[in-house]
Amino acid sequence: MLNAILSITLPVFILIGIGYGVARFELLSRSAGEALGQYVYVIAIPVLIFKTLSGVSLGGHSPWALWATYFSGILVAWTLGTVIIRKGFGREARAGVIGGISAGFANTVMVGIPLVAQVYGDDGLAALLVIISVHLPIMTIVAAILMERAAATDNNASPAQLKDQLRTIGKSLATNPLAIAIVSSVLWRMSGLPVTGIFADVLDRIAATALPVALLSLGMSMVLYGLRGNLVPGLCLSVVKMLVMPASVFVLGAYVIQLPPLWTCVATLTAACPTGVNAFIFANKFGTGHAMSTNAITVTTAAAVLTCGLWVYALELWRAAL
Numbered sequence: 001m002l003n004a005i006l007s008i009t010l011p012v013f014i015l016i017g018i019g020y021g022v023a024r025f026e027l028l029s030r031s032a033g034e035a036l037g038q039y040v041y042v043i044a045i046p047v048l049i050f051k052t053l054s055g056v057s058l059g060g061h062s063p064w065a066l067w068a069t070y071f072s073g074i075l076v077a078w079t080l081g082t083v084i085i086r087k088g089f090g091r092e093a094r095a096g097v098i099g100g101i102s103a104g105f106a107n108t109v110m111v112g113i114p115l116v117a118q119v120y121g122d123d124g125l126a127a128l129l130v131i132i133s134v135h136l137p138i139m140t141i142v143a144a145i146l147m148e149r150a151a152a153t154d155n156n157a158s159p160a161q162l163k164d165q166l167r168t169i170g171k172s173l174a175t176n177p178l179a180i181a182i183v184s185s186v187l188w189r190m191s192g193l194p195v196t197g198i199f200a201d202v203l204d205r206i207a208a209t210a211l212p213v214a215l216l217s218l219g220m221s222m223v224l225y226g227l228r229g230n231l232v233p234g235l236c237l238s239v240v241k242m243l244v245m246p247a248s249v250f251v252l253g254a255y256v257i258q259l260p261p262l263w264t265c266v267a268t269l270t271a272a273c274p275t276g277v278n279a280f281i282f283a284n285k286f287g288t289g290h291a292m293s294t295n296a297i298t299v300t301t302a303a304a305v306l307t308c309g310l311w312v313y314a315l316e317l318w319r320a321a322l
Contacts (some may be wrong), residue, residue: 002018004216004318005119005309005312005313006174006238006309008118008119008312009115009119009308009309009312010116010237010304010305010309011116011118012111012114012215012317013304013305013308014116015114015212015215016215016216016218016220016301017217017218017219018216018220019033019037019215019216019217019218019219019221019222019289020219020222022216022219022220023219023220023221023222023223024223025095028220030220033217033220033221035053035220036213036216036217036220037217037220038209038220039213040110040171040214040217040218041109041177041178042177043177043206044207044209044210044213044214045109045113045177045178045181045214046177046178046180047181047188047203047206047207047210048113048206048210048211048321049129049132049178049182049185050181050184050185050188051195051200051203051204051205051207052075052122052125052126052129052185052207053126053129053133053181053182053185053189054185054188054189054195055185055189055195061260061263062280063130065097065263066127066130066131066259066263066267067131067134067257068085068252068257069249069252069257069259069263069264069267070131070135070137070249070267071274072246072249072252073245073246073247073248073249073267073271074104074105074139074271075104076102076244076245076248077103077104077240077241077244077245077248077271078100078103079100079104079243080240080244081100081101081102081103081104081237081240081320082096082097082099082100082103082136083096084099084233084236084237085099085104085233085237085289085292086099086121086234087164089232089233091170091233091261091268091288091289092150092288093149093150093151093152093153093154093162094147094150094151094154094286094287095262095288095289095291095292096150096267096282097143097146097147097150097282097287098279098288098289098292098293099233099237099292100146100239101143101278101279101282101293102234102241102275102289102292102293102296103240103241103245103275103296104145104241104245104295105139105275105278105279106241106270106271106272106273106274106276107218107246107273107274107275107276107277107301108131108132108135108270108273108276109178109214109276110214110215110217110218110276110277111215111218111273111274111301111304112128112209112269112270112273113125113128113210113211113214114212114214114215115267115269115273115308116128116270117211117264118211119234120262120265120266120269123262124262124265124266127262127263127266127267128193128266130184131139131266131270132178133275134181136173136176136178136182137173137179139278140172140173141166141279142204142240143282144168144265146219147282147285147286150287155274161294168205171181185201191213191266195260197215199292217299218319221277222297222298222301225280225294225297225298228254228290228291228294228295230291230292230295231291231295233295234291234292234293234294234295234296234298234299235295235299237292237295237296238275238295238296238299238300238303241275241296241301241308242272242274242300242304242307243307244309245271245272246268246272248268248270248271249267249268249270249271250264250267250271250315253267253268254318260317261319261322262303264315265315265318265319268311268315269308269311269312269313269315272302272304272307272308273304273308274297274301274303274304275293275296275297275301276297276299277297279297280293280294280297281292
């Protein structure tokens with residue numbers, strides 16, 4: 001079974017490795033890598049999301065149980081990551097938030113979508129996109145509010161008004177390609193119009209490029225991160241991200257909330273995905289936690305070929321025993 005699972009998961013990480021090699025040996029320029037990343041983020045992945053969500057069927061299951069399972073796992077990882085950085089390493093409040101983001105913010109788009117699609121097919125991808133449909137706005141809002149309040153704590157100042165923060169976040173989400181794709185797919189489903197003919201063919205052709213190009217562009221972007229100083233905090237956060245968060249999601253999904261087995265597997269594998277680049281974006285914006293966030297991104301992405309493969313193996317053993 002392990003060989004079969006590796007044959008499914010390895011191509012995902014080989015593509016990331018090819019992208020890294022292309023950038024490391026300068027076969028393509030950095031601007032080319034950035035252009036590929038923009039294409040994936042602005043066009044290819046939104047089209048894939050629209051194509052999938054506009055015709056998705058949940059089989060009569062409520063998405064609330066799936067959301068509760070996944071976000072409870074995030075809460076566990078985020079809290080533990082914050083405590084580790086604040087109490088274990090004595091860092092400031094802003095660094096604690098970066099620790100939480102690094103431990104709990106999975107790369108659901110660039111790694112999660114290709115990996116889940118490869119392992120669990122269209123049914124698994126549909127479940128993942130149900131998570132992604134609320135993951136982006138919730139995580140963006142929570143991270144921004146906590147960061148603003150942490151910055152105020154560190155500077156002994158009053159945080160910005162909550163309504164002002166939400167207004168700023170709302171404007172950002174309104175122009176976010178992923179959010180637009182999610183809303184558009186919901187509206188299309190409500191209209192009852194089919195996705196057929198030339199329209200469906202064009203969507204299929206663009207969506208087909210999303211997964212391989214996303215992995216190549218992610219690999220190229222990894223050259224920008226690498227390992228930096230202050231390695232131990234990043235390693236601690238990586239353990240939380242790769243082991244504690246998916247384990248929490250699995251226990252909740254399988255034995256507490258009792259999701260359908262496929263949904264439990266998808267939620268767990270998504271939780272096991274590497275730390276998303278959002279951790280570095282917030283670190284850069286607020287001027288703290290650069291090393292821990294980049295180290296977490298690099299370590300979890302490099303280790304994912306092993307850790308994600310082991311999680312898939314464990315999940316398949318669990319499903320076979322049902």
